[in-house]
Structure formats: structure tokens, C-alpha cells
Amino acid sequence: MQDLLKKIEAAAAARLEFSPNAAPAEKLARYKNFLKVESHRLKMEHRAGAGGREICQGRAAILDALLRHLWESAKQNLSAQAQKEFPNMALVAIGGYGRAELNPHSDIDFMFLHDGQVAAGKPLPYLAKLIDGVLYPLWDIGLKVGYSVRDLEDCVKVANTDMLSKTSLIESRLIVGDAGLFAKYxxxxVGKCVVGYEDKYIAARLEDQSTRRSKHGNS
Incomplete structure (x- = not known):
């Protein structure tokens, strides 16, 4: 598995580096090519005997590499002052993607975690520009994306309101950004949504699993 991950990282380093004057169309074409080539690599690995879990981890690694590049590219497109004063922010994989268990055609779910860079319910300009710089290329190459923009308070509120959201946040993983902010998150x-809620959470999870099995004929 480690050999596969190293190959993916090496391919990303080789294919996703652009000159400062690279046109958006050139970048988009290379993003598409990177996904096409690496998806083919996974197909060949699977045909050669790689297990499903390994392929899912490989797919997550491909998207990790692409998202890290898009994040850094979007940061570089901010003004010099904004780059200098870049705040505590992180891009966080959640749910199945957070577990690094991503099927080839699954949606990718992630969260822009910030430290209060929102005013009147809307992201501040540099945060909005960063978000657009990550999302638009993903949409343009045809990926199905589920995303949210939250601070720590938002995460706690959502987790304690909805069991499925809590599960997604528990199963999260840092992709890129501020490790200190992610540790606080x-x-x-854990401290405000898990500790003291264990029995209630487990009961809700068991009920959800039972409902899902019944819906699909207990298969």
C-alpha cells in the first residue's frame, strides 16, 4: 500500500506543478489528466489483485493530492497582504472520505474549517476567494462535491443536533492547512459531543443501522 501511495504523491508532484503564468485552461486540462491517469493506475492495481480497501485508500490519496494543490494554488492567488496575514484555516475530510475509504465514483465530502472568518453569515472576501479557488476546478472536472464552511462552534452545534453529522465529524481527517486549529477542533x-453522549450516540447508531437494513431487505 505504501508503494502505491508514494507513486500517487510522485505523480502529483510531477503533474500538478505549474509556471506562475499558466492559463486556467492548461491547469484544468492537467487536473483532468492527473485524475484519468491515476484512476487507471488504481484499475490496474485492482486487476493485479489489490483489495477493495487498498483501492479506496488509493482513491482518497489521489483526491488528497489534488486538494492540497488546489488549496496552495488558491492561496497563491490571494493578495500579498492576505497571504502574509493568512489566518488559521484547514481543509478537513469528513465521513467516508475522512476514513480514507473512497469508492471510485463516490462524492467527496470535506469542510473548510476556519477560526471566525465570517461576518453577517458570509465568508470574508479572502476566505470566499480561497473556497472558490478550491471548489470551481473540482466542479469543472466533473467531481461530485459535498462541502461545508464551519468554525469550531458550528461543528459542535451540528454534531449535537444530528447523529449522522456527528459520525462524519468524528471520522474526520486533516487534508491540508493549520494543524493546530484541527487539533482544537x-x-x-470529543469533549463537547462525544464524552457524556456515549450511550445516546450508540443507541442512535444502532437504530440507524437497523433502519438501513430493513430498508434494504436486511441485506
Missing amino acids: QKAV
């Missing part, structure tokens, strides 16, 4: 989710 993990501490907040």
Missing part, C-alpha cells in the same frame, strides 16, 4: 468534538 478534534478536542472540541
Whole structure:
């Protein structure tokens, strides 16, 4: 598995580096090519005997590499002052993607975690520009994306309101960005959403699993 991940990282480093004057169309074409070539690599690995879990982890690694590049590229497109004062922010994989269990045609779900860069319910300009710089290329190459923009307080509120959201946040993973902010987020989710809620959460999970099995004929 480690050999496969190293190959993916090496391919990303080789294919996703652009000159400062690269046109958006050139970048988009290379993003598409990167996904096409690496998806083919996974197909060949599977035909050669790689297990389903390994392929799912490989797919997650491909998207990780692409998202890290898009994040850094979007940051570089901010003004010099905005780059200098770049705040505590992180891009966080959640749910199945957070577990690094991503089927080839699954949606990718992630969260823009910030430290209060929102005013009147809307992201501040540089945060909005960063978000657009990550999302638009993903949409343009045809990926199905589920995303949210939250601070620590939002995460705690959502987790304690909806069981499925809590599960997604518990199963999260840092893709790129501020590791310190991500550590605070993990501490907040565990301390305010897990500890003291164990019995209620487990009961809700068991009920959800039972409902899903019944819906699909107990298969």
C-alpha cells in the first residue's frame, strides 16, 4: 500500500506543478489528466489483485493530492497582504472520505474549517476567494462535491443536533492547512459531543443501522 501511495504523491508532484503564468485552461486540462491517469493506475492495481480497501485508500490519496494543490494554488492567488496575514484555516475530510475509504465514483465530502472568518453569515472576501479557488476546478472536472464552511462552534452545534453529522465529524481527517486549529477542533468534538453522549450516540447508531437494513431487505 505504501508503494502505491508514494507513486500517487510522485505523480502529483510531477503533474500538478505549474509556471506562475499558466492559463486556467492548461491547469484544468492537467487536473483532468492527473485524475484519468491515476484512476487507471488504481484499475490496474485492482486487476493485479489489490483489495477493495487498498483501492479506496488509493482513491482518497489521489483526491488528497489534488486538494492540497488546489488549496496552495488558491492561496497563491490571494493578495500579498492576505497571504502574509493568512489566518488559521484547514481543509478537513469528513465521513467516508475522512476514513480514507473512497469508492471510485463516490462524492467527496470535506469542510473548510476556519477560526471566525465570517461576518453577517458570509465568508470574508479572502476566505470566499480561497473556497472558490478550491471548489470551481473540482466542479469543472466533473467531481461530485459535498462541502461545508464551519468554525469550531458550528461543528459542535451540528454534531449535537444530528447523529449522522456527528459520525462524519468524528471520522474526520486533516487534508491540508493549520494543524493546530484541527487539533482544537478534534478536542472540541470529543469533549463537547462525544464524552457524556456515549450511550445516546450508540443507541442512535444502532437504530440507524437497523433502519438501513430493513430498508434494504436486511441485506
